[in-house]
Amino acid sequence: MVIKNKKIFVFLLSLSLLIVLPVNAFSISPLKFTTSLDVGDSQDFVVTVSNDSNTKKEYQPMVVGLQQDVQGRPIFKPNSDVAEDWVKFNNEKIYLNSSGKKDLIFTILIPKNTPPGAHYLGIGAQENNDQNIGNRLMAVVVLQVAGTANESLVLEKFEVQKKYFFNKNIAYSVFLKNNGNVDLLLKAQIQIYNFRNKVKNSSAINLGNNLFAQSVRVADFNTTVGNEIFWPGKYNLALIVNYGLTNQQIVGTVGFYYLPVWFLFLIVLSIFLIILLVVYKKKKHEKMV
Numbered sequence: 200m201v202i203k204n205k206k207i208f209v210f211l212l213s214l215s216l217l218i219v220l221p222v223n224a225f226s227i228s229p230l231k232f233t234t235s236l237d238v239g240d241s242q243d244f245v246v247t248v249s250n251d252s253n254t255k256k257e258y259q260p261m262v263v264g265l266q267q268d269v270q271g272r273p274i275f276k277p278n279s280d281v282a283e284d285w286v287k288f289n290n291e292k293i294y295l296n297s298s299g300k301k302d303l304i305f306t307i308l309i310p311k312n313t314p315p316g317a318h319y320l321g322i323g324a325q326e327n328n329d330q331n332i333g334n335r336l337m338a339v340v341v342l343q344v345a346g347t348a349n350e351s352l353v354l355e356k357f358e359v360q361k362k363y364f365f366n367k368n369i370a371y372s373v374f375l376k377n378n379g380n381v382d383l384l385l386k387a388q389i390q391i392y393n394f395r396n397k398v399k400n401s402s403a404i405n406l407g408n409n410l411f412a413q414s415v416r417v418a419d420f421n422t423t424v425g426n427e428i429f430w431p432g433k434y435n436l437a438l439i440v441n442y443g444l445t446n447q448q449i450v451g452t453v454g455f456y457y458l459p460v461w462f463l464f465l466i467v468l469s470i471f472l473i474i475l476l477v478v479y480k481k482k483k484h485e486k487m488v
Contacts, residue, residue: 224251225258225295227323227336235343241308246338248303248324250295258295258324260288260303261335265319269417271407275321275337282318282342285309292327307342315346316380317412343381350443351379355415357438357451364457367424371436371453373406375416382409383442389422392435399427399434406440431462 226249236242250256264279277283287306295301305322321337356374369391377383385407391400402422410416428434438451 225249225256225324225326225334225336226251227338229338231339231341232322233341233343235345236307236309237345238309238311238313241306244305244307244322244338244340246303246305246323247300248293248295249300250297253297255294255296257292257327259292259327260290260305261321261323261325261337262286262288262305263321263337265321265337265339267411267414267416269415271410271416273339280318280320282307282320286320286322293324307340309344313344314380315344315348317382318342318344319382319411341382348381348444349379350381350383350445350447351377352383352385352410352440352442352447352449353378354438354440354449354451357453359436359453359455360419362455364455365460365463367428367457368421369424369436369455370419370421371438373416373418373420373438375406375410375440377410377412377414377416379443380412381443382411384409384444385416385440385442387438387440389420390437390439391422391424391428392437393428393430394433396435400424410442428457431458432456 228247228249232244234242248258250258262283263275263277264283266274266276266279268274285307287308288303290303293301293303303322303324320340320342322340323335323337325335353376354374355376356372358372360370360372371389373387375385386403387406388401388403390398393399400422404420404422406416406418433454433456436453436455439448440450441448
């Protein structure tokens with residue numbers, strides 16, 4: 200249908216803006232729990248579900264394991280942590296009217312003979328509807344089973360992306376693994392040494408959020424060096440990582456060569472001048488003969 204009258208078109212457009220469409224949304228709170236429990240202990244975790252849409256909704260409780268990818272981003276993955284079997288909840292389903300709220304209670308019981316260490320879970324709710332399974336929202340649970348904490352970080356790999364750099368952008372990669380049973384806070388800095396073992400540049404780098412137990416962290420960096428480095432030659436790149444509550448430290452070192460463009464130009468120019476000198480002497484010698 201073609202609307203020829205401009206006033207009618209404006210009226211219909213204004214009327215359409217007044218129509219309120221259904222909003223498919225809900226929220227939960229809080230978003231994170233951190234706790235430590237002894238073997239045999241239990242604790243309740245209360246998650247409040249809020250229906251932020253304008254229609255009645257159905258929700259069901261959810262429990263999944265939580266992992267990290269190599270960049271440190273959380274991944275909710277069912278059957279990825281044994282602690283999923285330790286969680287019980289009473290509600291099978293809840294129904295909330297628009298703007299309604301209700302608490303879901305999750306109880307975690309630590310079985311006997313459980314070794315000390317950290318476990319990571321997601322607890323929350325999933326929205327259901329007639330067509331399909333809807334969105335889900337999860338609160339993170341960092342659960343520490345009490346006992347001896349083992350903080351162990353391994354630098355699996357630390358390397359520059361190439362051995363020769365022709366500018367002052369030094370690219371390198373870091374591969375870390377948490378072999379301990381607790382998550383680790385990571386603080387790191389990078390240092391550049393010259394051939395005299397003198398620090399020419401030092402800067403902090405961000406390795407992301409806490410590294411989960413038995414997880415890896417892979418990161419690529421590009422450190423730009425200013426006037427601290429001028430002369431060509433070999434330099435050493437040092438990675439210093441402090442980790443955990445005990446503030447332990449690991450250090451990795453790798454070498455690289457800095458060959459600026461002006462230095463390469465001088466080499467080419469020198470070779471060219473040497474060739475000219477050789478040719479000149481050869482011609483001069485031939486004339487004398």
